[in-house]
Amino acid sequence: MRELGARVRNWGRWGADDERGTTNLITPERVAAAAGLIRTGEIFDLGIPLDADGPQPGGVRMNPIRLMSENGQEQVLPGGFKWADDFVFMPLQAGSQYDSLAHVHYDEKLYNGHPGDEVTIKGAGKCGIHTQGKGIAGRGVLLDIARHRGVDWLEAGSTIGADELDAVAAAQGVDVGPGDILLFRTGWRAKFLTERDPHGFMSGEPGLALSSAQWLRDRDVAVVGSDNWAIEAIPGENPGALFEVHMVLIRDMGMTLAEMLDFEELAEACAADGHYDFFFAGPPLKFTRGVGSPINPLAIR
Template sequence: MSVNFRDIGRELSNWGRWGPDDQLGTLNFVTGEHIRAAATEVRSGRVFQLSIPVGSSGPQSGIGGRLNPVHLMSMAPHDWSDPHGVQISDDWIIMPLQSGTQWDGLAHVAYDDRMYNGYSTDEVGARFGARKLAVDAMTDRLVGRGVLLDIARLKNVPWLEGGTAITPDDLDAAERAQGVTVAEGDFLLIRTGWRAKLLADGPAGWMKTEPGLDLACARWLHDRSVAALGSDNWAIEVLPSAQSGTVVPLHCVLIRDMGMPLAEILDLEALSAACAEDGRWSFLLAAPPLHISNAVGSPTTPIAIR
């Protein structure tokens, strides 16, 4: 018998925990002390890019109106006729905000007409965007100690197969194997190897299924007071879902009930290799969204510094 995600959501709810007007959710766990401590994770100064390229080669197939970004030149060097020889180029990008490496903000998922902290879904509209819980509330809050748990490496496979559920026991086992502990205020990144599959096999079918976290992991994340969660797949959780009643039950609990932002479609391949080489699985993470007013999600170009 499947567990009702609403029951778990009520149990793990953070509504009112940081006051009736809170719009940051679990990012409240990240304090100045946490950030100062995260800076001590930098030892070699190596920087790792964690985003996929923004362009037409992305994984989107048009489902739900999400297309790959379109890059256009609006001005090229030879468009100019300047007596001093000056030449200027300009360009545009046209894209869904959640088509590549991106943050799900706290207005992204709701159920029963309520969003995180009890805000009404009437606060999000086609004409004005998100009047509450918009992603721009987080622009200066997505920095701190990152921890990578490499589940694909734990299972000794290049990637987990689609539909493979990652359990709390898997998270515990990865901690033990890697000698790292996820602590309060950490940004937890999960490697499933799904990015490696995209690079190896291409985008065909990549977004029809995925390995990811089981709904039971919500309690594990709540108990650890994780600040935010990211993964190299496209929806964090295992799909298709084993839970009845919704296609994304973990999204519902994490975003709507707990107030946890989610980072999706990360590239964790180079970072995981470096972490495995020297046995250090924590780092300084900086992953701000674009400062877009009233948006429910945003592209991001995260970097990990070790």
């Protein structure tokens, strides 16, 4: 992992003080070009519902709890006016979400060499999700791994390597290049919708092989997202380590990750007309010093 991380590392590439990493690759020119991918104006929402029926089984993370603070039932106001308000209690990574570049680190260093102890009980002093506040928007590409394999969903622990990423892209007639937001479908969301088993969803997953980090670096991908909950295969390839793909992508490459997305409707539309690229708009919520953010990204075709 450390040898691979050293090869793909982006530290210093955008300056010694950079906290945004590969989203720097989403240039104004690339955003403008991506706007040309809007053919029909169809909008696909990729976020999962934020409610009690989500995939979080509790413990470290739970599904959102939403409570009403006012419902208007006991209000007596001029003209018959009534109003309602509510609030929510939830982990920032309870559903569809971004991992910020402060989410994981190793050897006491965050992305770009920022000190690991910058993450305190007050939050992320460096690389917090608020640094992505300009938004993450541009060319999105969907690689439908599950459809390519001819299965409803991949098995937990199943890895997706560089050769398969190339094969799926070629079969779909799409390229993956600099500044792209790469989305790959494993069918893991379909599994949850079929089984409604949070423990089964979270106990393992298919995902990227560690070697795929070089593939992403070679193509200068800006963001990677999936319908699973951790991007990488669980259990991982090395029984003696945890979340090695996370550590290389986030800490070494400076890549923002999008997790627990819903590609089911989008995948059907892409398969129907053969267009697997689109305009992607997925800004995070600007939680100052947050290490993650809920999102509801849009794919506009």
